[in-house]
Amino acid sequence: MARNKPKLAVWKFSSCDGCQLSLIDCEDELLAITEEVRISYFLEATRKVEKGPYDVSLVEGSITTPHDIKAIRDVRKQSKVLVTIGACATAGGIQALRNFRNVKEYIQCVYAHPEYIDTLTTSTAVSDHVPVDFELRGCPIDKHQLLEVLNATLNGRKPNIPHHSQCIECKQNNVVCRMVATGTPCLGPVTQAGCGTLCPRHDRGCYGCFGPMETPNTAALAAHLKELGASGRDVQRLFRSFNANAEAFRKESESHG
Amino acid sequence: MPGVDASITTAVVFDRGGLDALIAALKAKGFHVVGPRVADDAVVYADLDAASDLPAGWGDEQEGGRYRLTRRKDGALFGYTSGVQGWKRHLYPPRQKLFAARRDGQGFAILPPDPPAAPLALIGVRACELAAIAKQAKVFGDRDFADPGYQGRLASAFVVAVECGEAGGTCFCAAMGTGPAVETGFDIKMVEVIDKARHVFVATAGSAAGAKVLDGLKAPAAAEADKAAAAARVAKAAKQAKTLDAKAAARLKEHPDHARWDDVARRCMTCGNCTMVCPTCFCTTVEDTTDLKGEHAERWRNWDSCFTIDFSYIHGGAIRTEVKSRYRQWITHKLSTWHDQFGSSGCVGCGRCITWCPVGIDITAEATAITEGARKAAAGGSKKAATSGGKGR
Ligand code: SF4
Ligand code: SF4
Ligand code: SF4
Ligand code: SF4
Ligand code: SF4
Numbered sequence: 329m330a331r332n333k334p335k336l337a338v339w340k341f342s343s344c345d346g347c348q349l350s351l352i353d354c355e356d357e358l359l360a361i362t363e364e365v366r367i368s369y370f371l372e373a374t375r376k377v378e379k380g381p382y383d384v385s386l387v388e389g390s391i392t393t394p395h396d397i398k399a400i401r402d403v404r405k406q407s408k409v410l411v412t413i414g415a416c417a418t419a420g421g422i423q424a425l426r427n428f429r430n431v432k433e434y435i436q437c438v439y440a441h442p443e444y445i446d447t448l449t450t451s452t453a454v455s456d457h458v459p460v461d462f463e464l465r466g467c468p469i470d471k472h473q474l475l476e477v478l479n480a481t482l483n484g485r486k487p488n489i490p491h492h493s494q495c496i497e498c499k500q501n502n503v504v505c506r507m508v509a510t511g512t513p514c515l516g517p518v519t520q521a522g523c524g525t526l527c528p529r530h531d532r533g534c535y536g537c538f539g540p541m542e543t544p545n546t547a548a549l550a551a552h553l554k555e556l557g558a559s560g561r562d563v564q565r566l567f568r569s570f571n572a573n574a575e576a577f578r579k580e581s582e583s584h585g
Numbered sequence: 586m587p588g589v590d591a592s593i594t595t596a597v598v599f600d601r602g603g604l605d606a607l608i609a610a611l612k613a614k615g616f617h618v619v620g621p622r623v624a625d626d627a628v629v630y631a632d633l634d635a636a637s638d639l640p641a642g643w644g645d646e647q648e649g650g651r652y653r654l655t656r657r658k659d660g661a662l663f664g665y666t667s668g669v670q671g672w673k674r675h676l677y678p679p680r681q682k683l684f685a686a687r688r689d690g691q692g693f694a695i696l697p698p699d700p701p702a703a704p705l706a707l708i709g710v711r712a713c714e715l716a717a718i719a720k721q722a723k724v725f726g727d728r729d730f731a732d733p734g735y736q737g738r739l740a741s742a743f744v745v746a747v748e749c750g751e752a753g754g755t756c757f758c759a760a761m762g763t764g765p766a767v768e769t770g771f772d773i774k775m776v777e778v779i780d781k782a783r784h785v786f787v788a789t790a791g792s793a794a795g796a797k798v799l800d801g802l803k804a805p806a807a808a809e810a811d812k813a814a815a816a817a818r819v820a821k822a823a824k825q826a827k828t829l830d831a832k833a834a835a836r837l838k839e840h841p842d843h844a845r846w847d848d849v850a851r852r853c854m855t856c857g858n859c860t861m862v863c864p865t866c867f868c869t870t871v872e873d874t875t876d877l878k879g880e881h882a883e884r885w886r887n888w889d890s891c892f893t894i895d896f897s898y899i900h901g902g903a904i905r906t907e908v909k910s911r912y913r914q915w916i917t918h919k920l921s922t923w924h925d926q927f928g929s930s931g932c933v934g935c936g937r938c939i940t941w942c943p944v945g946i947d948i949t950a951e952a953t954a955i956t957e958g959a960r961k962a963a964a965g966g967s968k969k970a971a972t973s974g975g976k977g978r
Contacts (some may be wrong), residue, residue, distance in 0.1 A: 359876050475877075483879045489871045492857060492893040495943070499861030500679040500888055504625040504669050507943050509652045517943050519855035531625070542894045545854040545908065552650070553945045 334383035334482070337369035339403050341389025341396050342423055342451060345466035346416035348372045348388050354471050360526075361475075364482055380406030384481055386474075390416040390423060390451045397448075397457055404458040411477060412454045415467035415570040419539050422467070424451040424573035452573065462487065467537040467570035470523050490521050490543040494534050497521035503528045513553050515566060518544035518576070539571040546580035559582040590740060594790040594799060596807035596815075600942075603802050604662070604786060605636040607745070607773075610801055611706040616743055619666055619675055620708030626654055630668040630675065633708060640665055647754040647936065649945025659779045667711050667935060671864030675705055676738050683871070683884040692723035693882070709940035710771065711749055712764030713756070719770055723927050724867045739909040743794065746771035748815070749822035753934030757827040757949060763933040765822035773799060777816035784914050787815040827939075829949040831930055833956040837921035841913065843955045850909035851947055857890035859938035859946075860915060870895065891915055916948055938973030 338348055343402040352358065352373060368378035385407035391397060404410055415421050426434065431449040435442045454460055464473055473489055480487035490496070494516035498505060506528050507514040514533030527534050540546075550563050558566070567581035599606075611618050612634075620633040625639045633639070639662040645654045647666060657664045685696040710718075721741055725732035749756075749765040758764030767774045772795030774790040787807045790796035807815075860866045870889040875882045889896055891914045897904040905911045923931030930950070939947045 357877075364877050432682075479875060479877050482877060483875045485873060485875065488874065490893070491895070492890070493855070495856040495858045495859060496888075496890060496893070499670065499858060502629070502670065502674065502679075504627045504629065505652075505858070505941055505943065508650060508941055509626045509669075511651075514943070517854040517858075543855050543906075543908065545851075548852050548854050548944055 333364065333366045335368040335378065335381075336365040336478075337380070337382040337385045337403075337407065338367075338372065339369070339385060339387045339389075340372070341387065341400065341417065342392040343414065343416040343421065345372060345388070347466075350413075350469050350471045350474055351386070354375060354475060357471075357475055358401045361478060362578070365478070365479030373455075382407050384409045384411065384478070387412045387417050387454055388414055390420045391448070391454060391457055392423060392451045393447050395446070400454055400457050403567075407560050409461045410454075410458070411464060411481075413460045413464045413469050413474065414462050415453075415465065415537060415539060418463045418465055418574075419453050419571045419577075420451040420573035421572050422572070425568065426451055427573055427578075428568070450573075462489075464489070465538040466523060472524070473522050492521055493517050493537065493541045494519045494521050494523070494525070494528075495521075496523050499527050501525045501529070506531065506533050507556075509554055513556055513558055513562075513566065515549070517541075519544050520550050535569055536567070536577065537570045539574045540576040544576045546576050547583075550580055550584065595629045596787050596789045597799060597802070597804040598785050598787050598807040598811050599802055599804040600783070600785050601604040601636055601662070603804055604639075606802055608633060608636055608708065610798055611743060614743075614798075615703060616705045616706035617703040618708060619672075620745075621663070621665065623654065627652060627669045628654070628667075630670070630672060630707075630709075636662070639709075645753065647940040649755065649939050649947050650943055651945065652940050658770040660784065661750070661777055661779055663709055663747045663777045664750070666749070666756065667714065667937070668709075669937075669941070670862055671714050671935070671937070672707055672710065673721070673864050673866075675707065675800040676718065676742070677721060677735055678830070679888045680856040681734060681869075681886045683886055685881065685883045688882075701737060701741075704743070705738060706743040706745065708745045708747075710744050710746045711935075712759075712767045712865070713758040713933040713935040714744070714864060715744070715746060715759075715767060716758075716763035717935065720927070720929065720931060720933065721867055724865075732794035734856050743798075744773075746774040746791075748774065748776045748819045750777060751826045752822045753936060753940075755827060755939040755947075756825050756934065757829050758934040759823050759825050759935060760828040760949075761831055761930060761932055766819050766923050771795070776818055778811060778814045778818065780814065781923045785811065787811045813911045827936065827947075827949055829931075829932075829934070829952060830956070831920075833959060834920040834932075834952040835924050835930065836956060836959060837917045837952060839959065841917075845951065845954045846909040846913050849912050849946060849951055850907065852944055853912045854906050854944065855892045855908055855911055856943065857892040858941050858943060859948075860892060862937040862941045863890065863919070864935060864937070865933065866890070866920075868896070879975055891918070910955065912951075916951060919948070920952055 334364040358479050427450045477487045512533040515536035516534035517538045520538040564581045564584040567577040618633045621628045622638045642660045644657045644664045646653045686693045725735035746767040771791040776788045790799045868889045869886045872885045892911050894903045919931045
């Protein structure tokens with residue numbers, strides 16, 4: 329069945345480019361994707377640029393400057409479907425650690441000419457500024473999930489992206505629980521699944537890079553982490569990483585220290 | 586298929602070499618042999634090549650939210666309690682393809698199913714696990730619509746049960762009436778006997794297929810002393826620290842508004858570990874996948890949990906949004922409404938949901954707390970009945 333090739337755009341805001349790289353990292357599948365969509369705007373991959381509107385926009389990065397706010401509104405206007413990709417775009421990213429500190433002081437310390445710096449005092453998610461159609465979590469995102477969202481969008485079906493805990497994925501993948509079997513602190517019970525159980529599979533606790541799961545009981549986990557020997561400061565640091573500004577993690581981190 | 590009610594041969598006895606011969610014989614018959622081995626700091630059920638893969642000299646310590654492998658001095662091969670996950674992931678895999686289809690003009694054509702996998706030989710099945718398999722067999726086939734996948738895998742399976750010599754810290758099979766003695770559902774059952782003089786396995790067959798395999802081992806008949814030692818080991822395993830009043834727990838559904846539900850909701854993370862490791866939990870969700878071009882589609886059935894929001898999603902939203910309603914669903918189904926649905930408790934007392942709950946929530950403690958008032962009233966009532974009975978005489 330012949331379909332019109334939808335136009336795909338990939339945008340970058342404040343971010344490390346890692347999530348866009350996940351798309352390039354699709355390698356074999358990337359060729360299949362280019363057969364199904366027209367890559368109209370993707371500066372990381374090609375200098376060839378086509379004007380909007382776009383059928384699907386993938387947005388990487390958080391909103392950290394006044395210019396970002398204008399730009400994301402413009403992207404929204406030009407996009408039928410807007411999908412944010414990665415912890416930066418969905419929660420503000422690691423750079424949202426600034427939200428807990430005085431940014432003006434930082435600028436004074438770091439830059440020789442602070443007057444040149446035009447920045448917001450916060451790093452926030454794209455959805456704090458414009459409506460978003462779908463969020464893909466992760467730092468970075470999982471390429472299978474990215475393919476799944478593109479695939480589902482092309483075929484007009486619901487993407488198979490669960491919002492439950494990482495623990496369920498651990499069990500489905502037959503990974504022995506690190507927290508129960510070794511006492512390793514793990515954020516998996518309050519973290520959304522989707523990474524393919526990367527860390528527990530390699531004898532690491534989950535660092536929460538996929539952000540809060542659908543109904544995160546962070547207080548119960550924090551209490552247990554303390555029973556395992558973590559200090560209040562340790563607990564705060566665990567919740568304050570890639571998704572520090574996601575509401576559930578932010579609130580939990582604020583009640584420890 | 587296992588299923589004959591009692592041991593149909595007299596007991597024989599063999600050593601580790603005999604066990605190796607047993608595994609080799611099953612492999613030679615084309616079975617995919619699965620059994621306990623150590624991986625990732627725990628005993629898991631995985632592919633076995635020989636008896637040397639078994640967890641020799643390993644035991645475990647289990648309590649709510651905590652599991653540790655331990656070294657045993659006696660070199661026992663079956664000295665652990667039970668594998669992290671039961672046999673569910675073999676008999677009822679976490680992802681099962683229901684069908685595949687190809688676009689065909691305006692419609693679609695269903696593709697032929699994949700050929701069935703090799704039959705399973707399960708080595709080291711515990712009494713509670715046999716009970717769990719029987720419960721799932723009922724779920725997947727006792728009613729009008731049998732599940733051909735589950736029933737097929739079970740019918741072709743060869744089951745080597747191993748009776749427990751000691752119970753783990755979270756076991757309560759004795760209270761649920763499912764163990765530790767193995768009574769039914771096996772092809773061969775064994776007890777591991779270790780003392781100063783010997784390290785042997787006392788085995789009996791429970792089916793014609795089991796008897797044939799045992800015959801092939803040409804093992805000598807067990808002496809009375811072997812049988813007595815085996816019985817003593819199983820009796821020891823029946824002494825369990827954890828217990829549950831299964832009758833009182835069956836009435837959990839009468840307490841939907843108990844204050845304890847709010848209390849457990851503060852501790853429960855809705856992570857779903859308990860349902861995933863429970864050997865009787867059977868819930869799944871259906872997922873459709875396509876290729877990019879939309880020419881090929883597949884329908885999959887994946888393990889699900891009543892702790893997810895999507896589980897109770899119907900038109901307009903999810904029904905069980907609160908933690909307490911999801912925790913209540915899980916244990917009420919397990920201990921109480923399972924009786925209405927399948928005529929028994931859905932819990933076999935294996936203790937996995939307690940051990941593998943990261944925060945150690947204990948189904949026996951919760952059920953006891955919630956039914957306590959009713960249990961006390963019932964105890965008072967029966968005392969009264971006994972007194973009045975006395976008067977009548
Ligand atoms: S390792 Fe972490 S994510 Fe996996 S089951 Fe245990 S607590 Fe959950
Ligand atoms: S286990 Fe956790 S931290 Fe590790 S990749 Fe997955 S979501 Fe990220
Ligand atoms: S409810 Fe818990 S103890 Fe009972 S069978 Fe399931 S996992 Fe085992
Ligand atoms: S307890 Fe929950 S997951 Fe388990 S069988 Fe019942 S409804 Fe399904
Ligand atoms: S009872 Fe324990 S394992 Fe089950 S969902 Fe709650 S926290 Fe997770």
